[in-house]
Amino acid sequence: MRRSRKVAIAAVGATVLAAVPAGRPAAVSGAAGRWVLVAHEGFDRPLRVDRAPWRLDPQGPRSPWHVDAFDDDGEAWKKISGSEFERRLSTLNVFRKRVEFGRQGWLTAEIAAVDKDRDGRPDSRPGLSNEALPDGQRVAHISEPSWDAGVLIRPTRPLPPRYRVEMTLRGIDFGGERGGRFDYGGRHNGYTAEPCKTRYPWTFQGALPGKTRCDYPDVTRENGFYYLTILDYATPAPHGNPGIHYRRKVIMDGYYSDDDRWKNAGTCNPRTGQIYRTFDGTFNGVNALFARGDKFREAANNNVSNEYYIKTACGNVSMDKPYGPGGRFRGHLTSAELRPELLPQAAYRFAVERDGAGYTLEMSGPFLHAGQTTLRVHHRFVEDGRPIWHYNQTPGEYDGRFDRRLTHRGPAGTYTTEHSWPKGSAYPDSFIIGDPHLNYYEGSAHVDDIRLYVPGDG
Template identity: 30%
Template sequence: MSVFGRLRGVWLVIGVAGVASACEGAAGPSVTPGSPTAPATSSAGGPPPPVSDGAAPPDPPGGPRGWVLAYEETFEAPAPLALGAWSSAPVVDTDPFADDGSYFRAKGVRPPTTQRASAAIGRDGWLTVESASRTTGAPPAALAQTAPDPGNPSNRALRIRSIAHTDATIVRPTKALPPAYRVSVRVGFPSFGDGKPGKNGYDSGNETAEPWSTSSAVDQNGFYWLTILDTPPRPHNNTWIHHHRKVVVDSDNHSPAWMQIWDGAKFVDSGEHPIMMFAVDGRTAGGNERIGKPFLSYSSGAWQPSGEIRAVDAYKASTWYTVTIARKDGHFTLSVEGDFAFGGKKKYEGTIDAAARCVFHQNRPGEPSGACTDTTSWPALGPQHPHWPADGAWDDWFMFGDPHENYYEGEVYYDDVRLEVWRD
């Protein structure tokens, strides 16, 4: 329960490091950050993040076959997180959908001056917290800091807060995930809008998604419970993440509703506190440059047809939930457990075959793309940025928080972050 984390077992089993409206492919290895041959970049102006060589970690010795806890962070230390100082150093990021990427430059968009702060926390610095803000005067700790659990003051948790919709904070692993892993986190007391007409959790109700979009930001407000990306996560404009997600558990409170929630008997049109569990469909044509590839939503006990945006249930605001994403034997398993608005106390869980369903960028270094290869591209990017090049490969990175520098305003708590690995 310490901010320095705890290591259990003998081996540290993370492999050699490598390091969307908000529901609005990536380039090949020579141009996509996170791919084996791409140049590493740093969004905080510091040294570039490490990039995995794809080597498998050693098996933890001894003990029975099964999941073994490698790291746990429970944010119990009374000392505040040491998140460092803001830096306004220019961002170097070659991704076409980055803040200063070619996609936006072609539209005449230039990124605003943004401060960034990043720090490794936990045992061996296994977690990285990174924040971004256009607001001057407030320290990074205003956006990410340990605080008393609002449901149990004797417990402490990590509070992530976006005071303005131009603030963003994410938590990620400092190193890429190993071949088989199970990541879980408790998520609670979210306050990122309500999905009803009105201000939807924003201060003035006049916030926009500029400069990357002229749309109102107020129509959508939310956060990520937990997601797996194909490149090291960090705060960006909202379009960026839509082109880097593999599997996702997130919430986007919005009005009018453009999605459906399963109420236990039928699908209802609603954008009020939805919990989305989905994989990104890398096989089916569709989507667009702003929102990325179509969803494979898990709801009503099944993976829904490609493109259907359907939530598994709705969350309650003053409640804790446990969210887990595991990858093993070629399958992703997503689960959310807690007390839901429609289903009551229960656990929702769905497993999907990553290769058979072509979950976007599912193959990692050393694994073939196979039938998922897709050399087509978004029209604005051209053939030099194919959706899924035959020689492409992408590590897995988890992320939670508010990653958007132009959407989302509010706060949410996270606790008990666990990384488990499989022992044969």
């Protein structure tokens, strides 16, 4: 185990953010200049998240976890589905935990699980706990044994106007191939073999008429993990799958799927700069995406999900257009592939920087084909007329030019977002690490060294 360390308090303005361990790097340099460490969690101290009691989410606007019309029981789904959606939602409960941890409670764990038989208890026991790696290093263990649950780490308070946040990954088991196979360890793509693992009741089109729980689309061909992603509201927590797609600014996640929808997707080889077919890889890729504020996925995701702009060592791609030699590829362009078999002896570091002009996404580690590499891509808040969705933390950073009316259609009606990004709006930055979905993803991960930096003087 690591030895205990003295700590010093670091402050930004009048706000104490956290205690910074002595003897750790107090600053790093990047394209934006010098970053000074103000908050750090190394998971040396015991986590008490799993001991916290479960709370029934009351749903509705008074719920501590309420967000907006695209919430778990939001007005949007009710309008496009009619009474059918409310009947489906009434068949289950959601239990939650919200637990602050770290020095001065600068981080928060958000845990949620579905109670499908409404017996007053969550059906699974997702959690966040300490675990020691073989070398004695203490890390956080994200455990999600069932797909109908979610586990997130987020900051307790919104991020500052300019920052660098980073995390270290020491283990990942949320699907993808191992040894060239999706079936290993008694699981398929990271999911245990029980039947009826579906998207119920949350889909982008609302409730599906005439479909029972087990008739809803199966999820076991789609697994994944959010390494580090920035959302546009202060209190992220696990919710039904569609909601988060309307709230992401910049994204670094893994999406491990051999679904036919992605048969034409590509993956970048950072060493050669060439794109190869994702289906010819290992399905352990990292997506580095900038959510577009000017384009939405109308057909596939009902104007609830943005289109993406992707920058990689193999070039830049707008995901709604074909790319690569001869327009051979379409959809995701994955930036690089992890090698999970090298963990925990090796590690991957993911970082997001926000400076005065835009966002930088950074990933470091022993990537497939490329070896130990650091990959960085930057996108200005508005670049070539293309905005990052909800980039403005204050009203003064945005003039309303990308506001638009969005229509969301379902089997029983429509819901209209009259102003998707109005003048005078503001959207705080908050990061997430883990799984934000209540009806997708299953597995476990080991996370270490979450750090927050702010600009240094000079």
